[in-house]
Amino acid sequence: MQVNSGDHIRDIRKERIAYLKSVRNFAKEKMPYISNLKVLDAGCGNGAFLRAIKSVYPAIAAVGIDKDGSSIKEALYKERKKHLGINYAVCQIEKLPFKAASFDAVIIALVLHEVSPASRAQMITEASRVLKKRGRLIVVDGVNEAKEIRRLMASSGLGSITAEAFNEYDNAYIGSK
Numbered sequence: 461m462q463v464n465s466g467d468h469i470r471d472i473r474k475e476r477i478a479y480l481k482s483v484r485n486f487a488k489e490k491m492p493y494i495s496n497l498k499v500l501d502a503g504c505g506n507g508a509f510l511r512a513i514k515s516v517y518p519a520i521a522a523v524g525i526d527k528d529g530s531s532i533k534e535a536l537y538k539e540r541k542k543h544l545g546i547n548y549a550v551c552q553i554e555k556l557p558f559k560a561a562s563f564d565a566v567i568i569a570l571v572l573h574e575v576s577p578a579s580r581a582q583m584i585t586e587a588s589r590v591l592k593k594r595g596r597l598i599v600v601d602g603v604n605e606a607k608e609i610r611r612l613m614a615s616s617g618l619g620s621i622t623a624e625a626f627n628e629y630d631n632a633y634i635g636s637k
Contacts, residue, residue, distance in 0.1 A: 476508075478627075479627065480508060480509075480512045482626060482627040483508075483509055483512040483513065484512050484513075484515065484516055486624075486626055486632060487512070487513045487516040487517065488516055490624055490632065490634070491513070491517075491565075491598070493565075493596070494513075494517055494520055494564065494565045494596075495517045495519060495520070496517070496519040496520065497520060497521070497564035497565060498520070498521040498523075498562070498563050498564050498565075499513070499520050499521065499522050499523070499563060499564065499565045499566075499567065500523045500524075500525065500556075500558070500562075500563045500565070500566045500567065500587075500590065501513075501522070501523070501524040501525070501567045501569070502525055502553045502556070502566055502567065502568050502571070502583070502586075502587055503525070503526055503527075503553055503568055503569065503570075503571035503583075504524030504525060504526050504531075504532075504535065504548070505526055505528070505531045505535075506531050506534040506535050506538065507524050507531075507534075507535030507538060507539070507546060507548060509567065509569050509600075510522055510524045510546055510567075511538070511542070511544060511546065513567075514544050514545075514546060518544075521545075522544070522545065522546040522547070523546070523547045523548070523549070523563075524546060524547070524548045524549075525548070525549050525550070525551050525553070525556070526548075526550065526551075527550065527551065527552045527553075528550075529550045532548050532549065532550045535548045536548050553568065553571070553582075553583040553586060553587070554579060554582040554583055554586055555586065556586045556587075556589070556590050558590045559590070560589050560590060561590070561591065561592045561593065561595075562590045562592070563590050563591055563592060563595060564591075564592055564595050564596070565591075565595060565596045565597075565598060566587040566590060566591055566595070566596075566597050566598070567598045567599075567600070568583060568584075568587060568597070568598070568599045568600070568601075569598075569599075569600040569601075570600060570601060570630070571583070571601070572584075572599065572601045572605060572609065573601050573602050573604075573605055577608070580608070580609075580612060581612055581615075584597070584599070584609075584612045584613055584616050585616050587616075588613075588616035588617055588618055588637065591637045592637070593637060594636065594637060595636070595637045596634055596635065596636050596637070597613060597616075597618055597634070597635045597637075598632055598633070598634050599613070599632070599633040599634075599635075600626050600630055600631070600632045600633075601630055601631070601633070602629060602630055602631075603629070603630065603631050606623060606631060606633070609633045610623070610633060613633060613635040614635075616635075617637065618635030618636060618637060619635065619636055619637075620634075620635065620636045621633060621634065621635040622634050622635075
């Protein structure tokens with residue numbers, strides 16, 4: 461599918477393939493600690509990010525949540541076709557229905573720049589709440605949000621916050637509980 465964007469034409473499929481390649485490369489290089497752990501993708505959309513990670517680490521116990529029911533419906537459809545063992549649910553990141561200390565890693569990818577500052581704070585606080593001791597929060601978002609993301613992660617009790625290049629537009633911010 462091509463989209464005319466001003467003076468040039470973008471090939472959305474090529475961009476998507478490049479993005480998922482970035483996800484797999486990042487998982488291999490920067491996330492080996494999740495290889496057999498319990499992982500939550502908060503704001504998973506149609507589950508593409510989580511499926512890419514599951515392709516690298518098939519032993520993870522994976523859960524994807526999103527507030528958009530149609531995206532979760534698409535994720536469930538793809539799960540039924542591929543049987544990767546990923547569970548999906550409709551819910552908001554600001555009010556996660558999980559007990560405290562439920563996950564070894566929580567991922568929030570390309571969500572925070574889309575919401576208000578108050579929602580960002582709630583999302584990071586909730587993600588931190590459901591992390592186990594020594595768990596990691598991985599936030600993938602734009603480089604423009606770096607300062608605020610780091611501040612919010614620190615204020616939620618996360619330490620050792622690092623920023624890693626994810627792709628040409630985004631960084632991955634990793635904090636440990």
